[in-house]
Amino acid sequence: MNFIQMIIPLNITKTISDWISSIMPETAANYTIMVVIAVAYLVLFAVAGLYLVLLERKVAAWFQLRIGPNRVGPWGLLQTMADALKLVSKELTSTIKIDKFLYNLAPYFVIVAALMAMAVFPFSKQFQAFDINIGVFFLIAISSIGVIGILLAGWSSNNKFALIGAMRSGLQTISYELSVGLSILTMVLLTGSLQLSEIVEAQRTGGWLILQGHVPSIIAFMIFMIAGTAETNRAPFDLVEAESELGAGFHTEYSGMKFAYFFLAEFINMFIISSIAVVLFFGGWLSPFGITDNITWFPEVIWFIIKVVGLIFLMMWFRWTFPRLRVDQLLTLEWKYLLPLNLMNLMLMAIIIWLNWTI
Amino acid sequence: MSYFSDIYKGIKTLLTGMSVTGNYFIHARKGAITQEYPDNRETLKMFDRFRGEVVMPHTDDNRHRCTGCQSCEIACPNGSIEIIWDRAVDPETGKKKKKIDKHIYHLSMCTMCGLCIEACPTDAIVWAQNFENSVYDRSKLTKILNQPGSSVLDGIED
Incomplete structure (x- = not known):
């Protein structure tokens, strides 16, 4: 059972893992540790997702000169907890002639894909559940699975709006997957590694990658944020939900906890896109100018969270500023602008690395 | 390019x-x-054009401006206004003259369309800005707009 220990370096939970290993046989201990980590991640990101919903509502309110939720708990901090409690207690309804199996399966596809991606992120040097050498590749692969859940949800709902929404989601995700992949590839060219922890370590000397790669890095970052917003199906690319035309799009027919899964998955996906951007462009958990490098007890995960929240705020800023694109505008933006620019940018990055012009 | x-x-x-x-x-x-409404009840001021309910303003000596012409009653599309009127002898001229007995306003039926207020030739009825109209008995929503013992202000008909 060395295999499991090899793929799960458990530095942050070392004391716990030692204790578990001491009270039960090795195989059982390994499985127990895996379950404990899985449960910890589930709880952590469910709560994180809830607070992202609250952040979204507060930020939206401030952008619209409102106050936002401020009744449940101090400053409305318990608002989304109350909402989640309400959703858990609600009846799971469905329409007639749905495809029951796929209808029930779809939310799990979406949420599991979102949570699986969380496993590979290096939140700090010790806080990483699954450090594989193809981390970036794994992330791209996982983020493409979520769209299957959305397509299943739309297809099985037996509702024309849900089907239109799901088809739009397929179209959008397949198109923008290219831009996400190519802009990530541009940065991988600079680091020469697909392992997320190594990408972060490469930025310890020589500054964050957005500085090391200067012009092509900044272009790649802009394209990544645009395509990432489209990947998460958020405004201005929310053709999938498009409240004014499709009701709620693919999750029109869902209620209660299954709806909550879709809702939570959207916010966790936002967290994932921001986390990828932080790792690839902004140095992951590294502190700016190394100001906390000498403080050994300082939890580096704080820097990671600060950077991620900053980028999430940027995505929220997009959402509450820009109007929704039409389908043809969406495809024009991807195929006529982002993709050619991205290919040119990849060439530019290759030339810069070849001529050794990186900072 | x-x-x-x-x-x-x-x-x-x-x-x-x-x-x-x-x-x-x-x-x-x-x-x-x-507006954090229930908290700022004391200081909340609705804007002037807000349509709360129809009221009839009275002067300090209990005079109103309604001549009982019934334009508002005719203008009302769903019969929210009923005017019970009477004829009384004017003490100055000795002629019989129309005057209102009760100006009845059914708030429960009113759609706040404002046609009565536009129709009124003497501006006897206006919009009030209150909006807390909930009551436990719907008969309380039938209001008599002119105060008891009130009379029409002099010179309104002219």
């Missing part, structure tokens, strides 16, 4: 939009337009 100028223009206009909303975001703490 319109391809690149399009990109430039696109980025520029997007940033303009973001600066506008960003400016709102920064000033949201002071400039929030939200």
Whole structure:
């Protein structure tokens, strides 16, 4: 059972893992540790997702000169907890002639894909559940699975709006997957590694990658944020939900906890896109100018969270500023602008690395 | 080269939009337009054009401006206004003259269309700005707008 220990370096939970290993046989201990980590991640990101919903509502309110939720708990901090409690207690309804199996399966596809991606992120040097050498590749692969859940949800709902929404989601995700992949590839060219922890370590000397790669890095970052917003199906690319035309799009027919899964998955996906951007462009958990490098007890995960929240705020800023694109505008933006620019940018990055012009 | 100028223009206009909303975001703490209603009940002032309910203003000596012409009753599309009127002898001229006995207003039926107020030739009825109209008995929503013992203000008919 060395295999499991090899793929799960458990530095942050070392004391716990030692204790578990001491009270039960090795195989059982390994499985127990895996379950404990899985449960910890589930709880952590469910709560994180809830607070992202609250952040979204507060930020939206401030952008619209409102106050936002401020009744449940101090400053409305318990608002989304109350909402989640309400959703858990609600009846799971469905329409007639749905495809029951796929209808029930779809939310799990979406949420599991979102949570699986969380496993590979290096939140700090010790806080990483699954450090594989193809981390970036794994992330791209996982983020493409979520769209299957959305397509299943739309297809099985037996509702024309849900089907239109799901088809739009397929179209959008397949198109923008290219831009996400190519802009990530541009940065991988600079680091020469697909392992997320190594990408972060490469930025310890020589500054964050957005500085090391200067012009092509900044272009790649802009394209990544645009395509990432489209990947998460958020405004201005929310053709999938498009409240004014499709009701709620693919999750029109869902209620209660299954709806909550879709809702939570959207916010966790936002967290994932921001986390990828932080790792690839902004140095992951590294502190700016190394100001906390000498403080050994300082939890580096704080820097990671600060950077991620900053980028999430940027995505929220997009959402509450820009109007929704039409389908043809969406495809024009991807195929006529982002993709050619991205290919040119990849060439530019290759030339810069070849001529050794990186900072 | 319109391809690149399009990109430039696109980025520029997007940033303009973001600066506008960003400016709102920064000033949201002071400039929030939200009314925290039940908390600010004492200080909340509705704007002048708000249509709460129809009222008949009276002067200090209990005079109103309604001549009982029934224009409002005719103008009302769903019969929310009923006027019970009478004829009384005017003590000055000795002629019989129309005067209102009760100006009955059914708030429960009113759609706040405002046609009665537009129809009134003497501006006897106006909009009030109150909105807390809930009661436990719907008969309380039938209101008599003229106060008991009130009379029409002199010189309104002229």
